[in-house]
Amino acid sequence: MSNIVSCAEFLTLQQKNIAIVDVRTPAEYKLGHIPQAFNVPLFSDEERVVVGTKYKQENKEAAILQGLDYVGPKMSGFIKSLQRITQKKEVLLHCWRGGHRSRSMAWLFELVGYTVYILDGGYKAYRNFMLESFSQRANLIILGGMTGSGKSDILNAIHSFGHQIIDLESIAHHKGSAFGAIGQKEQPTPQQFENNLFAIWQGLDLSKVIWLEDESASIGKTSIPSPLFQQIRSSKVIKIEVEKDLRVKRLVSEYAVFGKDELKMAVRKIEKRLGNLSTMNCLEAIDNDDFETAVTHILRYYDKAYSKGLSNRDQETVYSLSVEGSDTMETARKIIQFAKEKSLI
Numbered sequence: 001m002s003n004i005v006s007c008a009e010f011l012t013l014q015q016k017n018i019a020i021v022d023v024r025t026p027a028e029y030k031l032g033h034i035p036q037a038f039n040v041p042l043f044s045d046e047e048r049v050v051v052g053t054k055y056k057q058e059n060k061e062a063a064i065l066q067g068l069d070y071v072g073p074k075m076s077g078f079i080k081s082l083q084r085i086t087q088k089k090e091v092l093l094h095c096w097r098g099g100h101r102s103r104s105m106a107w108l109f110e111l112v113g114y115t116v117y118i119l120d121g122g123y124k125a126y127r128n129f130m131l132e133s134f135s136q137r138a139n140l141i142i143l144g145g146m147t148g149s150g151k152s153d154i155l156n157a158i159h160s161f162g163h164q165i166i167d168l169e170s171i172a173h174h175k176g177s178a179f180g181a182i183g184q185k186e187q188p189t190p191q192q193f194e195n196n197l198f199a200i201w202q203g204l205d206l207s208k209v210i211w212l213e214d215e216s217a218s219i220g221k222t223s224i225p226s227p228l229f230q231q232i233r234s235s236k237v238i239k240i241e242v243e244k245d246l247r248v249k250r251l252v253s254e255y256a257v258f259g260k261d262e263l264k265m266a267v268r269k270i271e272k273r274l275g276n277l278s279t280m281n282c283l284e285a286i287d288n289d290d291f292e293t294a295v296t297h298i299l300r301y302y303d304k305a306y307s308k309g310l311s312n313r314d315q316e317t318v319y320s321l322s323v324e325g326s327d328t329m330e331t332a333r334k335i336i337q338f339a340k341e342k343s344l345i
Contacts, residue, residue: 002093002106003117007129010092010119011202019086023095023105024123032191034094034126035199040081042101043070064100071104078105079112094119094126127191130198134228138206140235141344143335144214144310144318147177147302148247148295149240150328151213157332164210171196174220177302178269181220182258193222201228209345216309236344237313238335241322248295250326256291263294273301319344 005013014020020037022029025048029039043051047070055063082091091114095101098121106116119125143151143158152169159165173187174180181187188196204210214237217229224232255263263286271279278297285293310318321338323331339345 002103002110003115004098004120005117006120007125010094010117010126013092013117018088018090018092018117019082020092020094021082021085021105022123023093023101028096028123030189032123032127032189032195034123035196037094038081038085040078040085040105042078042095042105043067067100067104075108078108082109082114089113090115090117092117092119094122096122097124098122130194131225131227133198133201134225134231136206138204138231139209140231141209141211141339142214142232142235142237143211144237144239145242146244146247146306147299148251149242150250150326150331151240153328154240154332154335155211155213157328158211158336160329161332161336163336164204164208166197166200166204166210166212168197168212168215168219168224171200172219172222174222176215176219179255179263179266182255182262182266187220187222190222193219194225197225197228209339214310233313235317237310237318238339238344239310239318239320240331240335241320243324244299246326247299248292251295251299252291255295260286267294267298270298270301273305274298 021040022033022037023042025041025045027045051063051067054066093102102118109116155165169175173185267282282294282297
């Protein structure tokens, strides 16, 4: 007899290194899945369409018979797949809503001696549980600053001093600007970004300080879940102020290594915001290997956009800190000390 467990119980069992098997189709799994789950699809994408059509156009019995025709020859393969995934005789199992697909696979796995835990409500319940979790109040400090201030590196330096962080850009595989995808891995789907973010979120102590970089609601094609974004927007901000020359040099060092066509394509994405003249000058500077001039043009737009976004915050929650030099670890130390002095930690 399968054990039907809540999402909270399911995730607790996952922490005991019990494998998760997702029996949805490959297309469903690719759209978004529980991190570390293995896909052992009961039906292929095409088979599921046929079974669903049978159910709608004929009846439930016809759909079940069609499903059995598909599944019968694959049963031993399902068992062999599970044996490759885990040596334990326990498995966590789910489909979309905890219905026929998960119960059918659970019956098969139990037949050969596995203890099966089925996620009540399936992946749909997991998604609801995950999104609701971001409403939990957390103790956040937001690291702000103009583009090129080195916030991502500083954030990770803060982590090296034993502080909790969430590196949203790392999770999104995107740096948040028109240039953000350059040099990055392919972005996760919007669903998978949220799932991966939740995997980190649930491992944090929300009563203790968590540092995040100041971000827009969207990071490339992914979006920060609304409840978390609202917390970010209402939390205390330490805005680091870095000399523009240093920011320009940092951005040139970071992006000039990439192809000119890729850089110019990114510039064209913000052409309307830069204006025709600045865009033309920027593209010409890239062609001439004058990357400092190109970055200077681009920063005029991004500095203005960041200042406008920061002005929409409650200014009593914004703390400015001037930092000098490019020593990331020293800057992190200074920021942590500043946070202590302001009683933010």
